[in-house]
Amino acid sequence: MDATDKPRLYRRGPLEYAAWAVCVLVAGGLAHTLVTNENYQWNVVGQYFTAPTILEGLRLTIVLTILAMLFGGILGMVIAVMRASTVRPVQLLASGYITFFRGTPVLVQLIFWFNIAALYPNIAVGIPFTGISHAVDVNVLMSATTAAIIGLSLNEAAYLAEIIRGGFASVDKGQIEAADSLGMSSRKKLFRVIIPQAMPTVVPATGNQMIGMFKETSLVSVLGVAELLQSTQLIYARTYQTIPLLIVACLWYLIMTLALSYPQSLIEKRYSLVRSRVSREAPVDPVPMDGEAR
Amino acid sequence: MNGDGTVYARRLRKCYGDRVVLGSIDLDVRSGEIVCIIGPSGSGKSTLLRCIDGLEEVDRGILRVNGEDLGFVETDTAYRALSRKEMAMQRTRIGMVFQQFNLFPNMTARENVMAGPVLVKGVAKKAAASRADSLLADVGLAGHGDHYPWQLSGGQKQRVAIARALAMDPSVMLFDEPTSALDPERVGEVLAVMKGLAERGMTMLVATHEMGFAKEVADTVLFMDGGLVVEQGPPTAVLGNPTEARTQKFLEKVL
Numbered sequence: 327m328d329a330t331d332k333p334r335l336y337r338r339g340p341l342e343y344a345a346w347a348v349c350v351l352v353a354g355g356l357a358h359t360l361v362t363n364e365n366y367q368w369n370v371v372g373q374y375f376t377a378p379t380i381l382e383g384l385r386l387t388i389v390l391t392i393l394a395m396l397f398g399g400i401l402g403m404v405i406a407v408m409r410a411s412t413v414r415p416v417q418l419l420a421s422g423y424i425t426f427f428r429g430t431p432v433l434v435q436l437i438f439w440f441n442i443a444a445l446y447p448n449i450a451v452g453i454p455f456t457g458i459s460h461a462v463d464v465n466v467l468m469s470a471t472t473a474a475i476i477g478l479s480l481n482e483a484a485y486l487a488e489i490i491r492g493g494f495a496s497v498d499k500g501q502i503e504a505a506d507s508l509g510m511s512s513r514k515k516l517f518r519v520i521i522p523q524a525m526p527t528v529v530p531a532t533g534n535q536m537i538g539m540f541k542e543t544s545l546v547s548v549l550g551v552a553e554l555l556q557s558t559q560l561i562y563a564r565t566y567q568t569i570p571l572l573i574v575a576c577l578w579y580l581i582m583t584l585a586l587s588y589p590q591s592l593i594e595k596r597y598s599l600v601r602s603r604v605s606r607e608a609p610v611d612p613v614p615m616d617g618e619a620r
Numbered sequence: 621m622n623g624d625g626t627v628y629a630r631r632l633r634k635c636y637g638d639r640v641v642l643g644s645i646d647l648d649v650r651s652g653e654i655v656c657i658i659g660p661s662g663s664g665k666s667t668l669l670r671c672i673d674g675l676e677e678v679d680r681g682i683l684r685v686n687g688e689d690l691g692f693v694e695t696d697t698a699y700r701a702l703s704r705k706e707m708a709m710q711r712t713r714i715g716m717v718f719q720q721f722n723l724f725p726n727m728t729a730r731e732n733v734m735a736g737p738v739l740v741k742g743v744a745k746k747a748a749a750s751r752a753d754s755l756l757a758d759v760g761l762a763g764h765g766d767h768y769p770w771q772l773s774g775g776q777k778q779r780v781a782i783a784r785a786l787a788m789d790p791s792v793m794l795f796d797e798p799t800s801a802l803d804p805e806r807v808g809e810v811l812a813v814m815k816g817l818a819e820r821g822m823t824m825l826v827a828t829h830e831m832g833f834a835k836e837v838a839d840t841v842l843f844m845d846g847g848l849v850v851e852q853g854p855p856t857a858v859l860g861n862p863t864e865a866r867t868q869k870f871l872e873k874v875l
Contacts, residue, residue, distance in 0.1 A: 498722070500718060500722035504718065506674070506711065507714075507716040508711070508785075509708035509709065509711040509712040509788070511708065511740075514739045518735070519724055523726055
């Protein structure tokens with residue numbers, strides 16, 4: 327064999343072999359127990375995997391995720407814009423919101439919204455000075471599902487606001503100056519210059535939040551909302567087949583997360599390309615200019 | 621043309637905290653005059669241009685662009701700030717070209733040039749697009765309308781930026797070191813466009829390190845140092861036969 331054609335064999339460290347050994351051992355052990363331990367009751371998993379109650383729960387989980395992300399996104403955008411405002415009180419209001427909703431557990435917030443009637447039993451909607459008003463019983467208004475949507479959305483808005491703010495901060499200051507220099511109004515500046523350029527940072531992060539939100543919805547089971555987890559609980563409360571039903575829930579969460587991960591990776595790839603193009607926008611001349619160098 | 625194309629300043633002063641960036645600037649720029657501002661970095665030439673474009677707040681003094689107090693209206697006792705809208709109107713009459721181009725990366729070259737007329741003046745898209753194409757042709761970029769900034773070289777980007785500023789029909793053009801971020805072989809193409817603009821009678825204030833350009837094109841050269849105008853006059857005097865020691869020292873290093 328000609329020496330120039332010989333393959334080069336690189337060394338593998340002993341650590342890599344050890345890691346493989348551990349990997350195989352763990353996988354083998356896991357497979358063994360999954361198959362031999364009858365308490366997993368795989369037949370029950372199969373039986374309930376596509377049961378109507380479970381699928382109905384899954385549907386509600388998907389709806390909750392979409393609504394929470396939608397409302398959270400809209401509100402998050404508003405808060406991010408307020409946070410970036412030069413008017414101090416507006417800014418303070420936004421940071422107060424973010425501090426509060428990020429500083430308290432979502433679970434507590436959800437229970438709080440569910441019980442808001444204890445604080446405000448009635449709300450009256452009316453037109454001032456006309457005597458026209460309509461009172462609503464908050465207990466009726468605030469169903470478990472409503473509380474779930476409100477709680478998840480308001481919480482998510484705080485996180486998305488921070489992500490969007492980060493996106494705004496990633497836009498070069500020169501862009502704003504160029505827009506100002508043309509005499510652009512704040513609104514045009516926001517929608518035509520800042521937001522489009524913030525998207526490459528905001529969109530991938532929002533995708534991650536959505537994957538997180540999908541699992542976060544399981545918290546609303548404490549309010550008795552029949553989403554995926556609560557649906558399994560409803561069944562095993564009756565049949566005592568706790569583990570197999572939790573496995574059903576886990577499998578669905580896993581499947582949905584994986585299904586969301588694929589578009590997420592496409593989005594990340596696409597936007598990292600956009601980012602690299604944008605960053606090439608301002609090449610710095612390696613040759614220092616005459617007067618500047620000294 | 622919008623406005624009379626003059627810039628007038630008296631005892632213009634600007635500080636960042638305790639640091640004085642512009643000490644006391646007097647300016648008298650006639651319509652159609654080409655003023656080149658030279659000086660070491662940190663001398664305040666960029667800040668002066670940024671003040672004239674309203675990007676920096678002025679602390680004290682008079683600043684009139686196109687015969688109007690920039691961003692303010694004078695009352696008996698003070699200068700009262702204009703509304704954002706009124707300020708934006710004034711800015712449409714002033715064109716600014718930045719060292720780092722600051723093209724909008726989410727828009728094509730054509731859309732960049734259209735941005736001002738469409739988004740600010742409400743010009744119909746079709747009319748703005750054909751105007752943009754002719755402006756791009758003027759700066760030697762015919763056929764580049766569909767290219768995004770990342771597909772253009774530095775010199776091309778800067779020429780798009782000039783076209784973008786011109787699309788607003790300004791009567792004063794400000795250039796903040798327009799060639800300092802360019803590869804040396806790209807400098808000429810941008811300077812050529814600026815020369816053409818000067819010949820057509822545009823009022824121009826140019827902060828630059830290009831002494832050749834200043835000598836050839838400028839009506840007046842301002843030498844700034846430490847936030848003050850140290851020396852000013854025709855290029856033959858300031859560049860050829862400077863009277864101030866600081867000017868002499870600076871030119872010795874640069875030329």
